[in-house]
Amino acid sequence: MADCLFCKIIAGEIPSKKVYEDEYCYAFEDIAPVAPVHVLFVPKKHISSAAELDGENSAVVAKIYEAIARVAAEMKLDGGWRVVTNCGPDAGQTVLHLHFHLIGGRPLGVMVSEK
Ligand code: 5GP
Ligand code: ZN
Numbered sequence: 776m777a778d779c780l781f782c783k784i785i786a787g788e789i790p791s792k793k794v795y796e797d798e799y800c801y802a803f804e805d806i807a808p809v810a811p812v813h814v815l816f817v818p819k820k821h822i823s824s825a826a827e828l829d830g831e832n833s834a835v836v837a838k839i840y841e842a843i844a845r846v847a848a849e850m851k852l853d854g855g856w857r858v859v860t861n862c863g864p865d866a867g868q869t870v871l872h873l874h875f876h877l878i879g880g881r882p883l884g885v886m887v888s889e890k
Contacts, residue, residue, distance in 0.1 A: 776821040781872035785819055795846050799838040802846060802877075811880030812850055816843055822873040825862040843877050852879040857886070 776782045783789045784803060791803035794814045805813040818835045822828065828836065840858075847856050856879030861868040 776872070779821055779872050780870050781815075781817045781874060782821055785817065795842055797838070797842060799835050800842055802842065805876065810878045810883065812852060812856070812878065814846065814877040816846075816875040816877060818873055823871045824868060824873055825860050827873070839875055843875060847877060847879065850879070854882075855879065857883050 780789065784791045785801045793801070793803050795802035795816075798819070800816055800818055802814050802816045805815050816839050818839065820832070820835065822832055822835075843858060856877060859876040859878065860874065861876075
């Protein structure tokens with residue numbers, strides 16, 4: 776997608792701090808971390824959001840979760856970690872390329888704190 780921030784990051788047109796890469800996904804440090812570990816995992820093929828997942832493209836989600844588990848283990852997040860995917864405006868999705876936030880490195884508290 777020509778105008779997609781994360782497609783540009785995957786292509787190397789915008790710099791990022793790479794954490795992990797394989798044929799399906801790219802992972803990099805979030806520019807505004809909310810915890811000691813905050814890594815974004817994105818499919819290399821553009822998918823706008825979780826709402827676009829279907830039988831044709833959803834296999835990449837399993838691959839990404841495998842990658843997340845490997846990275847979490849490598850980063851020794853032994854106390855636990857959280858994966859978040861925001862979908863759509865009510866959830867606060869700001870970048871319209873499917874992504875999974877891996878957050879950890881401190882106790883994370885409740886998942887939804889505001890009404
Ligand atoms: P969302 O709000 O869509 O769930 O998450 C988008 C995430 O992308 C945010 O956590 C934000 O900090 C991160 N982000 C936005 N622009 C950039 C960027 O240019 N580089 C990096 N590394 N992260 C970004
Ligand atoms: Zn994209």
